[in-house]
Amino acid sequence: MKAVEMLGIRKIYPDGVVALRGVDFEVEEGEIHGLLGENGAGKTTLMRILYGEIHATDGEIKVFGRRVRFRSPRDAIRHGIAMIYQHFSLVPTMSVLDNLYLSMSAVNPGVSRDDTEERAEKLIAETGLRIPLGKTVEELPVGVQQRVEILKALIRDARILILDEPTSVLTPLEVEELFTSLRRLRDKGITIILITHKLREAKAITDRVTVLRRGSKVGTVKTSEASEQQLARMMVARDVELVIEKPPSRGPGREVLRIEDIWVKGGEGVDALRGVSLVVREGEILGIAGVQGNGQTELCETIAGLRKPYKGRILLDSRDVTWLDTKERYRLGIAYIPESRKIGLIHDMSVLENSILTSIDEYTGRLGIVNWKKAKEKAVEVIKEYGVQPPNPDTPVKFLSGGNQQKLMVGREIARKPRILVVAEPTQGVDVASTEFIRKRLLELRNQGIGILLVSTDLDEIFQLSDRVAVMYEGRIMGEGRVEEFTPEKIGLLMGGVNA
Amino acid sequence: STSQPAKTTTTTSKPVKVAILFDVGGRGDLSFNDMAWLGAEKAKHDFGVTVEYTTPQSQGKMKELLETLSSSGEYDLIVLVGFLWTSPLNETADKYPNQKYALIDASTFINRPNEVDILFSEQEAGALVGVLAADMASKIGCNKVGAVAGMSIPPLWRFHVGYLFGVKYYEMKTNKTIGFLWDYTGTFGDTQKGYQYATSMLQSGACVLYGLAGLTHVGMFDAVRDWNKQGKGTALAIGQDASQEWYMPRYMPFSGAKRVDVAVYKAIEMVVKNQWSGGIHVLSLKDGGVGIWDLDGVKYFAEIAYNQSKLEAGLTPDDVVRIVNESRRTYITETGWSIMQELQQLIISGQIAFKSPSTEDEYNQIVNALKNGDLNAALSKGKV
């Protein structure tokens, strides 16, 4: 039986963007179905329609053979559909338990908070998703919030589970865990739709995949009958280098960034960094591996000046910048790409306005007037180089697809030609072609003599790009060395706090 | 007032047209705006004049409003109600020498042939009220009176001087000691405040309260009524401007009168009867411009209230008059009444006259001297 049939779906957004041009999409009951496509292909849009969050301009939807018209997610939830966005749907100011309770009781007002807690604990035990139920959501690292989202779907007994790029912030181990649970769920008869840009994952877990391109369906194939290369070609209509050749480094140069014994308090007064010391040299990429929430974010923010250490020093080109404010540091050559697009971009501003967010002073002349002409040149440059869609600088960023937002943010910071680039999850949510492009750009940058501090939960990325690797665990560096000295297994152990 | 030789030119058949420009807030203040309206309506009825009204949105708009109306030449008389019109009038009057203006309850202190200013001697009304209030307080036994006043403005300064004088006069005549409270609520439009000020004054021992705060003192009335009904003791209220006894005749034996209606009526009459004479007129006790409302007045206003269904259920205007009369008999002693009449006589005969403080300092000086028992500090003429 077919779990989902979407026929002739068209979607035109209110601002006139045609996101879907008559897509037919079918999912069998009890399968894991991959949804692939370039950034802006319409994957999220298609799923938001299925979830009742937005309405199709045209087309028909059947769930388990019955025609449905969802007015809101509430209707979809009643039909057993759950959707996990990458852009989380959690109330940040409430505790995890309250979020779970709210989402359960919205469908079934009879449940109590205690019931919810009981079920949550049971599910946590079953799935191994480590989640502190009592914590306020916004205090949790992104990775943990992701787990909350999954738990939230599971707890509602969803029969169709939609996951929009669920793995982009998870570590390989977590991905494995997630996949194990997903397989288990499938075996229980739950239908799973998975949007992903990671072909290896698609190969590993899906039964069939559907590929979208520019709002149209390219085709649906059995996963076992298609190679990664073939899938990539379906997506972008050309060949893609899935593994990038790392050009040899010209040898590390002078020290750009030196961090000495940094101690930083996180939320709730707990130490988030406990004596971290690191050095980044010209022309090298230092990869920081680790499970989300082990101090990586705090490390980046401390370098950028968004947090102040209570002990330790930060040196940029031998100059002590520990007490300089963020703007000053940016001026001296630090650039920072945060892990969250919500922090790196202002959604209600246009692409143009966002493209000078971190360098406004460079575009401000005498009398404090912003040179918008010059700013536009930069915006156009980033749009062109990174293929941001739609290529209109005046589009509000909130109308860009997730991947395109990412490209804009990454492109903007790279274009600033910094001395040191601190970058977290650079290819998060970005399609294969763009991933290839961004990684190549980072390597080019390194070869131009720029120091790069790369934080990533994606071990492939760490191995592909880094010259040296450091592993973080609970605010400390567990191990550090040349990339050749590490194996994924070794990193995995270090990430788990085991000294290898 | 001087009487001009009647002009012989007969008026054209065109009816006289009058514009009444209220103070900010306009009708519904239970005070001079409402009284002005009454006077104009009476003139309309008696003389068949056409009357148009308007209310300026704020003091800042008065100048332009007046300017525009004056330049239209449409009106035989423009009546300006309230002191806020003083400076707008000053800036306009000379530009339109053929336009007649009547400024009510204020004066530019400039003599213009086309301008009549009508002032009131609030002190005289206040003084009579003060005597009776003190007498009632002494009769009830609390020996303390109070006043819930609006804002610190010249007409209220004059009321303050008069009221305090009356109380002190009563003390002098009877050798009793009567406590005196006066406070500005800071507003003419907040009944909650009026209620709360009244409650505080009653708690601090006063039992007769004089309302001098427009809509604010409606709250004072309610507080006085509740005080009685809740068994906290006997308390009485005194209204001002219009006769307000109808609001609760049992607890309000009388009200002070300030006949803005008469002023407006007179101004219109001067135009209709061709008796126009510019200058400053003061309406006083002598010519009935201020004082204490008599029972006819009480009945007149009770009738208005009756027609607006505002009288307490079951009461007729005649009942109001009867009850007011009873409360007067109950709470005002013979002595008190005669002291009041004696003072009235002194004033009407011109033996004494009150100062009109023209600055806050002078006002302060007068009331504090009065408070310390120097009655003559309030007088510009004569001695007591």
Place this chain on the structure above:
Amino acid sequence: MIDFITALVENTLFSATVILFGALGAIVNEKSGVVNIGVEGVFIVSAFSTVYFTLATGSLLAGAVAALLISGLIGLLHGLLAAYLRSDQVIAGVGLNMVAYGLTIVLMAITWGDYSQTPQIGKIQSLQFNIAGKPFIIPVFSILAFIIGVAEWFILEKTRYGLILKACGDEPRAAEAMGVNVFRVRVLATVIGSILMGLGGVYLSAEWFGNYTRATTAGRGFIALANEAFSNWNPAMAVAGALLFGFFEALSISVPIELQSLLGRQFTAETYLFKMMPYLATILVITLVMKKIQMPRALGKPYIKE
């Protein structure tokens, strides 16, 4: 002394009750994400309607119910404008205040030929106790307001309705994705909020004054808004805030009156300085007490689905 204190307590309760109802209503309203600066307007309409419909029906209860219904209707209108029509919520509130004030006076003029006050209605009895042999008054509505304050705190903090409301006000997109109908919750919250505000108006007419004058509300709606912000959108704090403000207002009234007697002199303009007291005290207290502002994050932002 005991008189001074009882007067203070009575006056405190009088002031506090109105602004407490206003704040409690506004909190429900704003927790869902909808700004309502029309508290004053609701007070006005409700206080007026109570009298109007009591006179029309002959029953105070019917009058009060009608007033609350109308308050609810105003909330419905505001909620529909805010949720479905994405209207600017502040502007709608500003408009409401203007219309409410003007329209009630026009209605008074049409109905009774009077520009300022309605006829009197029979009001309900306040609770009366004896303290040191003297009657001491506690308004029934004060008690109601405190009960509602505590209940509202409980509902917001301890029940799922509170969670739903908070979710809509903080993160409507997430709430919707969890299956909450954000629009409906917002409309419902504005309706309930308005009804609570309406209770403030009913109190003014049905228990305190027994009539409506155009000076009955006199800007208390804005003080209620300040109280709401003071409370950090927490009903229990709103109770404290209302009492605090009421207390200082009462004090600012009693002190100059007592001082006059004590000092044996007349206060004239300097009495204005005393009137600054409740406002300055509030600023002072909040400066000392406040740690963190926690207003609903999506407050005033229309929720747009696409």
Place this chain on the structure above:
Amino acid sequence: MHREILLAKITRVIAEEALSLLIGFAAAAAVLLVSGYDPLRVFSIMFSEGFRNWRILMEQSTPVIATGLAFSIPMLAGLFNIGGESQLYIGAFTGLVATYTVYNAVGQPLLASFAGILLGALAGGLWGLIVGYLRTYRSVNEVVVAIMMNWATYYLVLYLIVSRFTDPVYSHMSVFVPQPARLPGVAGFTIISIVAVLVYLALKYSGLGYSIRAVGLNPKASLYAGFNIGRTLLSTMALAGGIAGLGGALFVVSTIYSIDTTMSSIHGLGFLGIGIGLLGRNNPIGIVLAGLFISGLQFGGQWVELRTGAPPYLTDVVIGVVVMALSATYVYELIASRMRRGGE
């Protein structure tokens, strides 16, 4: 291509605005009919009398344009400045006293009025700064502080006028701006319009404007971008308060010359400013237009009572209904898109 987009946007705004006015007046007409007045007559009086004299319009709109700006600028930064009222009070008072004092001391009329305007703006700015400071460094909600300051300032200014600065002849008025130091009403309007244009340009083209909007839209991203949020909020509030104070000073120096001891001449202008800021859609140019529009309606409203005998409050009702109708711009978007679709 850009010109076209801009043009299309402007036409859309105008169309929306026109449509919402139409609905607003239709609703107001219904209210008038129910109350027993002829709507056409009322509207024609309002418009013909209200918009007849440009000088009056300019004088009356000056202070409310100022308080409109004082509301809207902080709104962009995410602050709700309901304190335009007190900022205007203190500006008006300071402006008055400064002009008066300087003129009497130096005898230089222009210098006196200039000093008055400047000091008035500074005083307003200081008032704004207090709100901004408490908000930024003490986490006190600006709404509480602003509302409390409105009342406290009201009584403070009343006290100062009554006890220190009453006119010797007209004791119900404050001292007057000396005749030679008075500016024509047009001057006040010109200055406030220039300020509005400057604010418009600053918001659109300056780094400060950018950071104000950024902070308002996303504080976390602003922090990331390196903006000093505290300083931005402070400068925003100082600017807003300064403009409200300027409006008060201009109103005194160019239109009313003196403040009465009931403060009726300046009371309520701050609250009206909120409506005007929002009607102008937080756009300085829009605010100037909205200020003129509402001032005209208000001024014309005074004639409605004169000519028809309708209660003056009817004007408030009409304006209030129009304001409410203007709030729901999305309705007009909906209608417009329906019509477009219908035309396809």
